[in-house]
Amino acid sequence: MTGTITISLHLNGEAVTATLPARMSLVDFLRETMGLTGAHVGCAHGVCGACTVRVDGAAVRGCLMLAAQADGATVDTIEGLTDTGAIADLQDAFHRHNAVQCGYCSPGMLITAADLLDRATLPDRAEIRDHISGNYCRCTGYQAIVDAISEVATARTKGAA
Amino acid sequence: MTLHAYDRPVSYIGASVPRPNATRLLQGRGRYVDDKVLPRMVHAAFVRSPHAHARILSIDVSAARALPGVVAIYDGADMAKVITPWVGVLTHLSGMRSPPQPALAHGVAHWQGEPVVMVIAQSRAVAEDAAALVDIDYEVLPAVCDMDTALAPDAPRIHPGLDSNLCWERKFETGAVDAAFADPTTTVVERRFTFGRHTGVTLEPRAVIGDYDPSEDRLTMHYSGQAPHMMQSVVSRHLGVPEARVRVVAEDVGGSFGIKIHTYGDEIATLAAAKMLKRPVKFVADRLESFLSDIHARDHRITARAAVDADGRLTAVEIDDVTGIGPYSVYPRSSGIEGNQVVNLTGAPYDFPAYRARLRVVFQNKTPMCQYRAVGHPIAVAVMEGLMDDLAHATGRDPADMRRINLRRDDSYPCTSPQGMRFADLSHQQCMEKLLTLMDYEGLKADRDAARARGIHRGIGLVSMVEVTNPSPMFYGVGGAPIAAQDGATARLDASGAVHVANSITEQGQGTETILAQITADVMGVTMADVHVTTGDTATVPYGGGTWASRGAGIGGEAMLQAARALRAQVLEVAGVILQAAPDTLTLVGGAVVDAATGAERITLRDLARTVYYRGNELPPGLKPELIATRHYRVTDYPFVFTNGAMASYVEVDPDTGMVKLLSHWVVEDVGTILNEKLVDEQIRGGVVQGIGGALFEECIYSDDGQMQNATMADYLVPMAGEMPDITIAHVCTPTRTSDLGAKGAGEAGTAGAPAAVMNAINDALRPLGAATLSQMPMTPERILRALGTVA
Ligand code: FES
Ligand code: FES
Numbered sequence: 001m002t003g004t005i006t007i008s009l010h011l012n013g014e015a016v017t018a019t020l021p022a023r024m025s026l027v028d029f030l031r032e033t034m035g036l037t038g039a040h041v042g043c044a045h046g047v048c049g050a051c052t053v054r055v056d057g058a059a060v061r062g063c064l065m066l067a068a069q070a071d072g073a074t075v076d077t078i079e080g081l082t083d084t085g086a087i088a089d090l091q092d093a094f095h096r097h098n099a100v101q102c103g104y105c106s107p108g109m110l111i112t113a114a115d116l117l118d119r120a121t122l123p124d125r126a127e128i129r130d131h132i133s134g135n136y137c138r139c140t141g142y143q144a145i146v147d148a149i150s151e152v153a154t155a156r157t158k159g160a161a
Numbered sequence: 162m163t164l165h166a167y168d169r170p171v172s173y174i175g176a177s178v179p180r181p182n183a184t185r186l187l188q189g190r191g192r193y194v195d196d197k198v199l200p201r202m203v204h205a206a207f208v209r210s211p212h213a214h215a216r217i218l219s220i221d222v223s224a225a226r227a228l229p230g231v232v233a234i235y236d237g238a239d240m241a242k243v244i245t246p247w248v249g250v251l252t253h254l255s256g257m258r259s260p261p262q263p264a265l266a267h268g269v270a271h272w273q274g275e276p277v278v279m280v281i282a283q284s285r286a287v288a289e290d291a292a293a294l295v296d297i298d299y300e301v302l303p304a305v306c307d308m309d310t311a312l313a314p315d316a317p318r319i320h321p322g323l324d325s326n327l328c329w330e331r332k333f334e335t336g337a338v339d340a341a342f343a344d345p346t347t348t349v350v351e352r353r354f355t356f357g358r359h360t361g362v363t364l365e366p367r368a369v370i371g372d373y374d375p376s377e378d379r380l381t382m383h384y385s386g387q388a389p390h391m392m393q394s395v396v397s398r399h400l401g402v403p404e405a406r407v408r409v410v411a412e413d414v415g416g417s418f419g420i421k422i423h424t425y426g427d428e429i430a431t432l433a434a435a436k437m438l439k440r441p442v443k444f445v446a447d448r449l450e451s452f453l454s455d456i457h458a459r460d461h462r463i464t465a466r467a468a469v470d471a472d473g474r475l476t477a478v479e480i481d482d483v484t485g486i487g488p489y490s491v492y493p494r495s496s497g498i499e500g501n502q503v504v505n506l507t508g509a510p511y512d513f514p515a516y517r518a519r520l521r522v523v524f525q526n527k528t529p530m531c532q533y534r535a536v537g538h539p540i541a542v543a544v545m546e547g548l549m550d551d552l553a554h555a556t557g558r559d560p561a562d563m564r565r566i567n568l569r570r571d572d573s574y575p576c577t578s579p580q581g582m583r584f585a586d587l588s589h590q591q592c593m594e595k596l597l598t599l600m601d602y603e604g605l606k607a608d609r610d611a612a613r614a615r616g617i618h619r620g621i622g623l624v625s626m627v628e629v630t631n632p633s634p635m636f637y638g639v640g641g642a643p644i645a646a647q648d649g650a651t652a653r654l655d656a657s658g659a660v661h662v663a664n665s666i667t668e669q670g671q672g673t674e675t676i677l678a679q680i681t682a683d684v685m686g687v688t689m690a691d692v693h694v695t696t697g698d699t700a701t702v703p704y705g706g707g708t709w710a711s712r713g714a715g716i717g718g719e720a721m722l723q724a725a726r727a728l729r730a731q732v733l734e735v736a737g738v739i740l741q742a743a744p745d746t747l748t749l750v751g752g753a754v755v756d757a758a759t760g761a762e763r764i765t766l767r768d769l770a771r772t773v774y775y776r777g778n779e780l781p782p783g784l785k786p787e788l789i790a791t792r793h794y795r796v797t798d799y800p801f802v803f804t805n806g807a808m809a810s811y812v813e814v815d816p817d818t819g820m821v822k823l824l825s826h827w828v829v830e831d832v833g834t835i836l837n838e839k840l841v842d843e844q845i846r847g848g849v850v851q852g853i854g855g856a857l858f859e860e861c862i863y864s865d866d867g868q869m870q871n872a873t874m875a876d877y878l879v880p881m882a883g884e885m886p887d888i889t890i891a892h893v894c895t896p897t898r899t900s901d902l903g904a905k906g907a908g909e910a911g912t913a914g915a916p917a918a919v920m921n922a923i924n925d926a927l928r929p930l931g932a933a934t935l936s937q938m939p940m941t942p943e944r945i946l947r948a949l950g951t952v953a
Contacts, residue, residue, distance in 0.1 A: 021286070037196035038189020040415070042364045043448040047874035050364055078189030091187045095179050098843045101670030103186025104364040104415030110187065125887075133883035136874070138364050138416045139670050141850035141911075142882040144843055 007071035012036075012080025018067075026070055027051040027062030030077060038078035038107045042136060049135030052108035053077050059115040078107035087114050089155065093148035101139030109135045113149045122157045125150060173679035173689060177839035180675040181689060182668070192412040194368035194385045195445045202370070202441035203232050205431050206288035208278035208295045209453065210270030213304035213526035213867025214319070217268060217277065221296040225280060228294060230287035233438060235279045235430065237267030243433045245399050247424060249492035251640030257329035257497050257522075259490035260320045264399075264426035264433065269302070271319065271488035272528050273868055274453025276427045281434055281442060304526040304867035308462065308485035311523045319488050319524045328490055329497045329522040333504055335579045336515025341468050341477030350551035351466035355937040356540050358460040358485075359859035361533050362879055365415020366446040367455060369428040371435030381408045382432055386421035387667050388707035389699045394643035395424050395493060400433055411697035414669040418534040418851070420455050422709055424492040427454065452872035457861055458533030459938075460485045461503065461540050467548040473558055473566045475513035478579075480504070480544060482520045487529035490522075493642040496530050497522050502537025502629065505580045508545045510589050510625035510805065511567040516579035526867045535628070536710075538913035539852060542626045546917040547936060550622075550924065560623050560921070561597055568593060568625060584803050586895045588831045589625055592807040596623075596829040599891050600809050609811075613929060618816055619824070620926025622918040624808040630906025631715035631802035631899070633795060647795035648712070649703025650720035652681055652728040654788040656774045658752060658767030660685050662724070663695040665705025666717030671908065672840035673713050677721050679836055680902070684725035685732075686749030687766065703791055711906020714836055715802060719900040720794040727790030735786045736769055739779075794900070802897045804905040806830035808849075810918035814926040816949055819942030821857060821923060823886040830910045831893040834903035841907045842890045848911020849888050854880045856916035860939050 003022045008015065011034065020029055025044075030036040030053065042050035044063045051062035054076040081087050090110055093099070100106045109132060116123060116131040123131065128149050129142065137145065185191065222234045246261035266277045278295050282288035303317040310316055311326040319326055342349055370383035380402045384392055389409040397404035414421065431444040446454065465480040482503050486496035504518040553563035568589040569576065575585040596602075602621075609619045637644040648665045655661055662681050668674050678692040685692075695701055705720070706712065729749060736754040737744040740763050748757040753765040772779055773786045780786070796802060811825040828845050835841055858878035862870040871877045896903025916938055923945070924934050933948040946952045 023286070031196075035198075036189075037191070037193075040193070040365065041195070042366070043874045045448065045873060045875065048364060082188040091184075094187050095183055098179065098183070098672075098839050100180075100183045100186055101672075101843065101847060102363075102365065102414060102416045103183065103191050103670060104193065106187050107189045126883075129882040129885070133881040136362075136364055136879065136881070138362055138418070138851070138879070139847045140843060141846035141848075141880075141888065142885050143846050143887055146882065146887075 005068045007068060009070050009072065010074040012076055012083065020067055022068055024067045025063050026053070026065040026067045029067035030062060036077045036079050040104050040107065042104065049108045049112060050105055052111045052135065054111060059111050078110065090114060090152050093152045097144045097148040099140060099144040099148040105135060105137040109137060109145060116149070117153055117156060122153055173682050174836055177837055178675065178679065178689060180672050181678065182674050186413065193365055193415050194370060194383050197370060197383055199370065199372055199441040202443055203281050203283060203438070204285040204288050205434060205442055205444040206280050206285060206292045207276040207427050207450070208280065208292045208297065209450070210266060210273055210275045210277050212270060212299055212301050213273045213306065214302040215270050215299035216302060217266065217270060218298040218300055220278060222278065224296070225291040225294040228287065228291045230283040231280065231291045232283065233281045233434065235434060237263055237265040237277065240265045240430050240433060241267050243400070243437065244429055247399055247492040249490035249495050251495045251497065251637065251642060253640040254329055254495060254497045254501065257490065257495065258323060259328055260322060262489045262492065264430045272526055274450070274528055276430065279430050279434060281438070306525050306527060306863060306865060306867045308483050308523045308525055311485070311525050312521065319526060326524040327521060328486060328524055331501065331504060331520040333580065334517040336477065338477050338479060338515045338517040341515045342466070344476070347468040347470055347476055348552065348555050349466055349468045350548055350555055351464070352547055352551060352934065352936055354463045354465065354544055354547065356459040356461040357860040357938055358457045358530070359855050360452065360455050360457045360861060361418045361420035363416035363418060363420050366448065366451045367421060367425060367428065368445040369431050370441055370443045371432035372441040373436040373439055375439050377406070378402060379406045379408065380432060380436060381410060384409050384411045385414050386411055387417050387669060387709050388422050388644070389667065389697060390665065390704055391493070391644050391707065393699045396429070396432060399429060400436060409699045411667055417669045419532050419536065419709065423456055423494065423531050425454065448874055449872050452877060453528055453869060456491060456531040456533065457528045458499070458530060459540065459855065460530055463540065463544055465544045465548060467552060469552050469556060473556055473563060475511055475567050477515035478508045478513060479517040480507050483523060485523050485525040485527065485530065487527050488524055489529055491529050491531035493644065494532055494637060498532055499537040503541045505582055506538060506541035506627060509578055509582060509627040510569060512569050513579065527863060534848065534851060535909040535912035538626065538628055538909055539855060539916045542624060542913055543917040543920055546624045546921055550921050561602060564593055564623060564625055583799055585799060586897050587627065587803060587805040588893045588895045589805055591893045592805060592829045592831055593625060595891055595893060596807040596809055596827055599829060599889060600827045605811060617813060618926045618930065619811065619813045620922040620924065622810040622921030622925060624914045624918045624921070626806055626808070626914045628711065628804045628906065628909040628913050629801045630711035630804045630909065631796050632710045632712060633797065633800050635800035636710065645704060645706040647793050648705030648717040648720045649791060649793045650717065650724040651703055651789065651791040652724045654728065654732060654766060654770050656770050658765060658770050659691045659693060660687055661693045662721065663702040664717050664721055665702050665707065666713040667697045667708045669708065671708065671713060671844060672837060673708060675840065676714055676718055676836045680718055680721045681725045684722065684729050687752050691752065703793065711908040714904040715897070715900065715906055716794055716796065718836065718904050719902045720792050722902050723792035723794060724790050727792055728788065731787055731790060732766065732769065735773060735784065736764060738781060738784050739764060739769065739772060796899050799899055802899055802905050804832055804910065806910050806914065808914040808918045810922040812919065812922040812926060814923055814945065816930055819945035821940070823853065823884065826886050826888045826918070828888065828911065829891045829893060830907070831895050832907045833894060833896040833905035835892060835894060836904055844907045845890055845911045846888045848908065849915045850880045850885055852912040852915025853885065853919060855938060856919040857939050
C-alpha cells in the first residue's frame with residue numbers, strides 16, 4: 001500500500017521526475033505533488049469531469065488514471081494550456097458569455113471543449129451538448145457554455161477557411 | 162427610480178459586463194479550500210455510521226492508531242469535551258423542538274453517514290487507511306424512515322426524551338374555508354403530491370481547514386460557504402474561542418446553493434482538532450460523504466385542494482404538508498423553514514379569501530434536511546400550479562385563462578395574502594402576458610395539437626410564482642439565530658485614486674463582486690478596473706449576513722450604493738475646498754472631479770488623494786478629510802421583498818419509454834432594477850436547470866432501513882448538457898420601493914418555478930392518453946409509465 005514509484009513525464013512543457021506513492025492518482029499527483037490545483041476533484045470516480053487534463057493530447061480523467069501510468073507521457077493541465085495561449089480564444093469566450101460561475105467545473109470543461117474543437121468539423125449545438133455531457137456543471141445550466149464553444153468553433157472554422 | 166443618477170458617461174449599472182474575477186477561474190487560478198496547503202497541515206477522515214439508527218457499544222482504535230502517519234483519533238466522547246452541542250430551533254417557530262446535536266455521534270448514531278470517529282494523519286490517504294481499521298461495535302436499533310409511520314403512536318422514538326417524532330407543527334386558517342369547499346356551486350379539485358429528497362451536489366464538496374494559533378488563542382477557519390459571520394459566531398459559541406478571535410475566510414467556493422451554510426459536525430470537529438493539535442487540519446468530503454452528510458432538501462408529502470366559483474375565481478385553498486427532516490433540526494437555521502415557506506407561499510400569486518394549512522415537520526433516521534436553493538418554493542409553486550391546471554381542466558378553461566382570472570392585479574399593491582405575506586411592487590399580470598407572447602402560446606398550442614394528431618405527445622406547462630428575496634430580520638434573527646439580516650459595505654479612495662471596497666456579502670460565482678464594482682464605479686465615476694473588491698473574510702469586511710435567500714444584490718448592493726455615495730460626498734467636499742468651489746457644482750467623471758455644468762476636469766482623483774494623503778499641509782487645518790465610508794443596510798418596512806415571475810415549459814413525452822424531452826423553456830422574471838442582465842439571466846438559467854433536476858432526475862433513494870441506495874454520482878442523476886433545453890428569458894422591471902437601488906433577488910426564480918412548469922407540461926402531454934396525473938417528483942420514466950398504466 002505504501003510502495004513508491006519514480007516517474008518521468010513532460011508536464012506543461014517541462015521535464016519532471018518525481019517519486020510518489022504507487023497508488024496515487026494522476027490528479028492527486030498534479031494537485032498535491034506538483035501544486036497544479038487547476039484540475040479539481042469532484043467525485044474521484046470518473047463521473048464529473050472536473051479532473052480532466054490532457055495526456056498525450058487526449059482529454060483524460062485525472063482521477064481514473066494512476067500517476068504511474070503517466071510515466072513517459074506528455075501531460076498538459078489548464079495552467080500549461082493557459083501559459084501557451086492554446087485555448088485563449090475559448091477562455092475569452094467563456095468569460096464573455098459568463099459560461100463560468102463558481103469555476104469549479106471550468107478547467108475540465110475547457111479541456112473537454114478544446115478536445116471537441118481540435119477534432120471536429122463545425123459542431124452544432126446538439127453535438128456540443130453531447131460532447132460535454134460527461135462534464136458536470138452545477139451552476140450555469142450549460143447554455144452559456146454551449147454558446148461560448150459554438151462561437152469559438154465558428155470563429156476557428158472561419159479562420160481556417 | 163433613481164436611475165437618472167447613473168446617467169453619466171460611464172454607466173455600469175444595467176450593463177452586462179463580464180465578471181473581472183472569473184478570468185482567473187478560467188485559468189485554473191482559483192483558490193478553493195482544498196487548494197490551500199498550510200505549514201504542518203494534517204488531514205482528517207471520518208468513520209461514519211453504516212446504520213441509520215444504532216447504539217455505539219464499543220470503539221476500538223488500536224489498529225488504526227498503530228498505523229504509521231496517524232496523528233490523532235477522536236470519538237464522540239473526546240469531542241464532547243471540547244465542543245458544546247447545538248440545538249437547531251428558532252424561537253419564532255413556536256413549539257419547535259430538537260435535541261442537542263453532538264459534532265460526532267455520541268452513544269447513538271442517528272443516520273447512515275453520521276460521523277462517529279475522526280482520524281487525523283499526515284495525508285488523507287493514510288487517514289482513510291486508518292479509518293478502515295477502526296473497529297466499532299453497534300447494536301442496530303429500529304430505523305424510523307417513513308415520515309407518515311414516524312408519527313404513528315406506536316412508532317419507535319428517535320429521541321427518547323421527546324414524546325413523539327414530531328419536531329414542529331403549524332396550523333393556519335383564515336377565511337371561511339369549510340363554507341367555500343361545501344358550497345355546491347364551486348368546483349373543487351384535490352391532489353396528493355410527493356416531493357422526493359434531493360441534495361445540492363455542489364461540484365466542490367464541503368471543505369474546511371482549521372488553523373489555530375495558541376499564542377494568541379486565534380482560530381482561522383478556511384471555509385467553503387456563504388455566511389462567514391454566521392460561522393464565526395457558531396464556531397465561537399461551540400468551541401469556546403472568543404468571537405473576535407475567530408476568523409472565517411471564504412475565498413473561492415465551488416458551488417453552494419444553500420448546502421454550505423449550515424453547521425456540520427465534521428467541520429466543527431476539524432476546527433476542534435486543529436485547536437487540540439495546535440496545527441492546521443484539513444477536511445475535504447469525498448463524494449460518498451457528500452451524499453450522506455450534506456443536507457438533503459424537500460421530502461414532502463402534501464394533500465392539497467382548491468375551489469373556484471362559477472366564474473373561475475378561487476374561493477379557497479387548503480394544504481396538509483408532512484415533511485421529513487432527518488434526526489435533528491439543522492443548526493442554526495432550523496429545518497422548519499422549508500415547510501413554513503410552503504405554508505406561507507402556496508397560492509401567493511393569486512387573490513383568494515380563504516386558506517387553511519397544516520404542516521408537520523417530522524424526525525426520521527435519514528440525513529438531515531435543511532434549506533437548499535429556493536427553499537420551499539418549488540413545492541408551494543408545484544402544488545398551486547398543479548391545482549390551477551386541474552381547475553382549468555375541471556372547468557373547461559384554458560390554463561392561461563385560469564391564471565388570468567385569478568392573478569393578483571398589477572395595480573393592487575401593496576396588498577396582503579391570506580397567509581399575511583405583504584406584497585409590493587409585483588407584476589404577475591405583465592409577466593404572464595409577456596410570457597404568453599414570448600412563447601407564442603397560441604402557436605405553441607397549435608403545434609402541440611398538430612403533433613398529437615401525428616401521435617407525438619407534447620405538452621405545455623405554465624407557472625406563476627413569487628420568490629422570497631432580500632429578507633429582513635424577520636427571517637432568522639428574530640428567532641434567536643446569529644444570522645445578520647443587514648449587510649455592510651466600505652468604500653475608500655487610495656493614494657493612487659483607485660477605489661477599494663469591502664462588503665459582507667459573499668461570492669460563489671453569482672457575480673457578487675462584479676455588481677459591487679459596477680455600483681461603485683458608477684457612483685465614483687471611475688472604471689471598473691479602478692474598483693478593487695474584497696469579500697469573504699471576517700477580518701476585513703464589515704459585519705453582515707452573507708449571500709443567501711437572494712439577498713446579495715438587494716441588500717449588499719444597497720449598502721454598497723450608500724457607502725459609495727458617502728465616499729463621493731467626502732471626495733466632493735475635499736475637492737470643493739481645494740478648488741474653492743461649492744461641492745454641488747462638482748461631479749465625478751472619468752476618474753476626476755469635473756465641473757458639473759461644463760464637464761471640464763478640475764482635479765483627478767489621484768491628485769486629490771495625493772494632496773490629502775501626502776500634502777495635507779496644503780489643506781486648511783479645519784478640514785479633516787475622511788476618504789473612507791461605511792454604510793449598512795437592512796430591509797425595514799417589509800419582512801421580505803418578494804420577486805415574481807412566470808415560466809413555461811414545452812416537453813415531448815415518449816409513452817413507450819417514459820422518457821421526457823425538454824423542447825423549450827421560457828422565463829419572464831421581475832427582479833426590479835437589473836444591475837447586470839447577463840448575470841441575472843445566468844442565475845435564472847442555472848436555477849431552472851437545478852429545478853429540472855428535481856423534477857426529472859434527482860432523488861436520494863432510501864431502503865426501508867434507512868440506507869441511501871444511490872450515493873454516487875453515477876447513480877444519483879443530475880441534469881447534463883445533453884438533456885437540457887435552451888432557456889429563453891425576458892424581464893419586467895418593477896424596482897422595489899424598499900431601497901434606492903431597487904434591486905430584488907434573482908437566485909431562486911429558476912429553481913422555484915421549473916419543477917411545476919415541467920410537471921404541468923408532462924401532464925398536459927399525457928392527458929389525452931388517459932394517464933393518471935403525475936404528482937410525484939422526480940417524474941422518472943418508470944413513474945411516467947406507471948401513470949400510463951404501462952407498468953404496474
Ligand atoms: S473527479 Fe474525476 S471525474 Fe470526477
Ligand atoms: S461553474 Fe460551478 S460547476 Fe460549473
